[in-house]
Structure formats: C-alpha cells, structure tokens
Amino acid sequence: MGKITRRKFLAGSAAGGAALMLTPAQKALAAGSFEGFPEGMGVLVDLTRCVGCRTCEAACNVEQKLPEPALPFDDTSVFDEIKHGQKRRTTDKAYTIVNRYEPEGADPIYRKIQCNHCNEPACLTSCFVNAYKKTPEGAVIYNEKVCVGCRNCMIACPFHIPAYTYHSVLNPVIKKCIFCYDTRLKEGRPPACVESCPQQVMTFGKRNDLMKIAHDRIKKNPGKYVNHVYGEKEVGGTGWFYLSNVPFEEAGFDTDLPNKPIIDNVKDFLAIVPMVLTIWPALFTGFHLLATKGKSHGHGDDHSHDEQEGHGK
Amino acid sequence: MVNAGKQLMVGLGVLLLSSVLAISCYAMDYPDEVEIDVLANLYEAVVFDHAMHVDLTEGCADCHHHTTGTPVLNEYCAKCHDGKEEMDWVSCQDCHSAGPVSAENLNNPKTDFIYHNDKPNLKAAYHLNCIGCHQEVGGPTGCEDCHAKTEAGDEFYRSGEFTPKKSADSSGH
Numbered sequence: 001m002g003k004i005t006r007r008k009f010l011a012g013s014a015a016g017g018a019a020l021m022l023t024p025a026q027k028a029l030a031a032g033s034f035e036g037f038p039e040g041m042g043v044l045v046d047l048t049r050c051v052g053c054r055t056c057e058a059a060c061n062v063e064q065k066l067p068e069p070a071l072p073f074d075d076t077s078v079f080d081e082i083k084h085g086q087k088r089r090t091t092d093k094a095y096t097i098v099n100r101y102e103p104e105g106a107d108p109i110y111r112k113i114q115c116n117h118c119n120e121p122a123c124l125t126s127c128f129v130n131a132y133k134k135t136p137e138g139a140v141i142y143n144e145k146v147c148v149g150c151r152n153c154m155i156a157c158p159f160h161i162p163a164y165t166y167h168s169v170l171n172p173v174i175k176k177c178i179f180c181y182d183t184r185l186k187e188g189r190p191p192a193c194v195e196s197c198p199q200q201v202m203t204f205g206k207r208n209d210l211m212k213i214a215h216d217r218i219k220k221n222p223g224k225y226v227n228h229v230y231g232e233k234e235v236g237g238t239g240w241f242y243l244s245n246v247p248f249e250e251a252g253f254d255t256d257l258p259n260k261p262i263i264d265n266v267k268d269f270l271a272i273v274p275m276v277l278t279i280w281p282a283l284f285t286g287f288h289l290l291a292t293k294g295k296s297h298g299h300g301d302d303h304s305h306d307e308q309e310g311h312g313k
Numbered sequence: 314m315v316n317a318g319k320q321l322m323v324g325l326g327v328l329l330l331s332s333v334l335a336i337s338c339y340a341m342d343y344p345d346e347v348e349i350d351v352l353a354n355l356y357e358a359v360v361f362d363h364a365m366h367v368d369l370t371e372g373c374a375d376c377h378h379h380t381t382g383t384p385v386l387n388e389y390c391a392k393c394h395d396g397k398e399e400m401d402w403v404s405c406q407d408c409h410s411a412g413p414v415s416a417e418n419l420n421n422p423k424t425d426f427i428y429h430n431d432k433p434n435l436k437a438a439y440h441l442n443c444i445g446c447h448q449e450v451g452g453p454t455g456c457e458d459c460h461a462k463t464e465a466g467d468e469f470y471r472s473g474e475f476t477p478k479k480s481a482d483s484s485g486h
C-alpha cells in the first residue's frame with residue numbers, strides 16, 4: 001500500500017513540476033492576471049471604526065465550524081496575550097483574530113487579522129502541488145485533500161496567515177480564512193465576519209469600487225486618516241485592504257513589504273528559480289509524511305491522491 | 314469697518330435663526346422612548362431613552378444629521394443641505410438599510426445622491442453614532458452596557474453558561 005501511494009505521489013509531483021515550466025501566460029492564468037480579477041470582490045477595513053468587541057471572531061468560529069476557543073469571545077484579556085514575544089496570530093482553530101495596539105500619543109487601535117486574499121498570492125505560487133486557487137470572485141481557497149502539509153505557503157505568506165494543524169498526526173494540513181467562499185462568497189453574500197460587525201468596520205463589495213470609497217473617505221475627512229490605503233499596492237495588491245488614523249506600522253502592519261508580488265513569476269519568469277530551490281526540502285518532507293501516512297492509514301488517503309492525479313492529467 | 318459690522322449682524326442673525334430652529338426642534342413631537350430590536354436574536358431589545366438624550370445633546374442634528382430642521386453640522390452634508398432643505402425622514406431606518414451590507418447595495422448606488430454612496434447600514438449607523446459620541450463625552454461604550462445578552466448570545470460568544478471548560482490543551486500555537 002505504501003509503495004503504491006508513493007508511486008502515485010511521484011506522478012503527481014511530476015505534473016506539479018511541469019506546471020512550473022508552463023509559459024508565463026499559462027501560469028498567469030493560474031495565478032490571476034497582474035490586475036487581479038477586475039470583477040473580484042474585496043473588503044475595505046476601516047481601523048478607525050473597530051472597538052475590539054471580537055464579534056467577528058465569534059462569527060467566523062460559527063460559520064467555519066471551528067473548535068471551541070480557549071476563552072469566551074467577549075473576553076478582552078486576549079489582547080494582553082504575548083507568545084514568543086508576539087501578539088496573537090491566526091491559528092488552525094481561529095481564522096481571524098483581533099489584536100490591540102497602543103500607538104504613541106493616540107487612543108488604542110484594534111486590528112482584525114485574516115487572510116488578505118492577495119491579487120497574486122504568494123501562498124499559491126509557492127505551493128508545488130497546486131493546492132491553492134484564486135477564484136474569479138476574489139477568494140484565495142485551497143484543497144485540503146491535495147495539501148501535503150509541506151508548509152511552503154506558511155513561509156511564503158508575507159502576512160503569516162496560513163496555520164498548520166500540528167495536533168493532527170495522521171493528516172496535518174494548512175488552514176486559513178477562505179473569504180467564506182463555500183457558504184457565502186460564491187453566492188455573492190458578504191462573509192460572516194463582515195456581516196456580524198456592529199461598527200461596519202468592514203465593507204464588502206467589488207475591489208475596484210471599494211478602492212474608490214477608500215480614497216473618498218480619506219478625501220472627505222481631512223485629518224482623520226493617514227493618506228495611504230494599505231493593500232492597494234503592497235505585494236501586488238490585496239483583496240482586503242485597510243484605512244487607519246495612525247501610521248500603519250504603529251498598528252502592527254509590515255510597512256517594509258514591496259509593491260511587487262512576493263513571488264513574481266507572472267512577469268519575471270526567472271523568479272521561479274529560487275522557488276525551485278525552496279521546493280526540494282519541502283518535497284522530501286512530503287515524501288516522509290506520505291510514507292508515514294501510507295503505513296498508518298488506509299484507503300481514505302489513497303482516494304484523495306487518486307483525485308489529485310486525475311487533476312494533474 | 315462697515316463690512317465687519319455687517320458680518321457681525323449676519324452672524325447674529327444666523328445665531329438667532331439657529332436657536333429658533335433649535336427651539337422648533339425641541340417643540341417637535343418626538344417619542345420619549347424608542348425600542349430598538351434589530352439585533353434581537355443575540356441581545357434583548359434596547360429601550361433607548363430618547364428624552365434623556367434630547368436633554369443631553371445640543372440639538373437634533375447631533376444625531377439626526379439635517380433631517381429635523383436644525384442646522385447641519387457636517388460640512389459635507391452642508392454642501393447640499395444648507396439648512397433650507399430639511400427632510401421628512403427622521404427615523405434612522407428611513408435612510409440606513411436594515412439589511413446586511415450586501416454586494417448588491419454597493420453595486421447599485423442611487424447615483425442621484427452621489428454623496429450618499431458610502432452609507433453605513435442601520436446596525437452600523439447606530440453603533441458608529443452612539444459609540445462615537447459616547448467615546449467623546451465619556452458615556453458607556455461596552456457592549457453589555459446597552460445590550461443584555463440572550464441565551465443565544467451567550468452561545469454565540471461562548472460566554473455565561475457556554476464558557477469553555479478550561480483544559481490543559483486550551484490554546485493553539
């Protein structure tokens with residue numbers, strides 16, 4: 001059994017390798033064109049409105065059927081949590097979290113963190129089994145059955161979003177916010193977190209329309225916002241983008257990110273070379289995991305790899 | 314000199330007019346209490362003490378924009394609604410959609426009102442207005458200062474009787 005799994009996996013990874021050799025135009029289709037999908041949806045997040053009530057966290061937990069949290073969602077002591085010198089991050093059990101920051105000489109500011117659904121997602125381009133997909137609606141989703149748990153995307157994501165199910169020995173996979181694609185976005189409905197927010201911190205709509213609204217808000221409220229829309233240009237543009245009244249770095253944003261996508265294989269084919277280098281260790285991790293999987297597990301897993309192979313052809 | 318004097322007169326006139334308008338606002342027939350139950354699944358309805366807020370605020374426009382005949386405070390609203398054009402719509406719900414923020418709402422803006430394109434929905438209109446002011450004047454701002462949770466609310470927030478039981482493996486990495 002283990003042998004068969006391994007052979008099939010190799011076939012699958014050969015197809016993955018072939019994908020890397022596609023012409024730039026073909027790869028562009030896979031990764032989304034540079035402008036993203038013009039009709040794609042997005043979310044404008046206005047940090048000045050957030051009061052840190054964590055209702056959005058509760059809504060995501062219900063919508064995505066996530067496990068019970070450690071503390072109630074109305075418990076604000078989580079804002080003081082520091083682990084490894086860092087504030088809370090998204091986990092496999094919490095696709096979104098709200099953190100509090102204390103900017104110099106200003107009131108505390110709260111920031112909701114989730115996948116930003118990049119126009120050109122580094123998670124997608126770094127994934128060598130093509131588990132990720134950017135949908136025309138704007139969501140960056142992934143296929144858990146294809147994911148081999150190599151964690152390339154965790155390293156590639158500039159916002160540290162994908163989380164890993166460390167607790168699952170048999171089938172460790174990546175978990176992250178999916179823009180409520182299956183249950184809502186597909187039907188044109190706003191995500192659960194957006195709808196739940198009492199302050200309409202988040203406005204849902206076409207990315208292009210929202211960008212105009214964002215710039216309008218800056219213009220119509222002189223002195224209220226810093227003159228920057230975080231995510232308009234960063235890493236090639238993100239589907240969820242932000243307005244703030246304090247400099248973005250004071251609200252915990254990484255302001256050193258380039259405006260170019262992290263793995264720019266659409267316009268610069270050469271950029272793939274270093275990616276291949278990063279893939280090899282991951283490949284071997286993949287082999288190891290699959291070998292372990294084959295021994296301890298039976299048919300369920302094989303089935304998913306059959307599907308994967310089918311896709312590859 | 315003449316100009317300054319004239320300006321002063323105009324200024325006084327405006328002041329007088331606005332106080333007359335303000336009085337006319339207070340003379341209006343308004344409810345002493347408003348029951349707000351748009352979030353009634355997670356929270357008990359809020360009985361809003363309108364009379365108390367009328368006493369505490371300077372004028373109706375503090376909350377109702379330009380819709381009651383008192384002078385407009387927001388400079389953007391004032392560009393069109395310069396005080397001449399008060400409206401009949403006083404209830405928040407008349408302008409702020411009680412439905413969720415839908416893509417449809419945003420895709421079909423009423424283009425004849427170009428300045429009304431970024432209008433918060435009803436739930437946000439209340440919260441932004443109430444909490445925004447409460448933050449400034451030091452009023453209550455906690456969720457449960459205004460809203461009593463229902464059982465469904467406790468279940469949603471995993472609070473009260475739904476509080477997670479502390480286990481050794483409580484949180485992730």
Ligand code: SF4
Nearest residue numbers: 115116118121123157
């Ligand atoms: S934020 Fe990270 S996980 Fe989300 S689409 Fe961008 S690169 Fe991928």
Ligand code: SF4
Nearest residue numbers: 060177179180191193
């Ligand atoms: S969009 Fe959906 S999955 Fe993502 S954080 Fe919001 S509720 Fe959770």
Ligand code: SF4
Nearest residue numbers: 050051053054056197
């Ligand atoms: S629900 Fe809205 S106001 Fe509350 S924490 Fe989330 S984003 Fe902030």
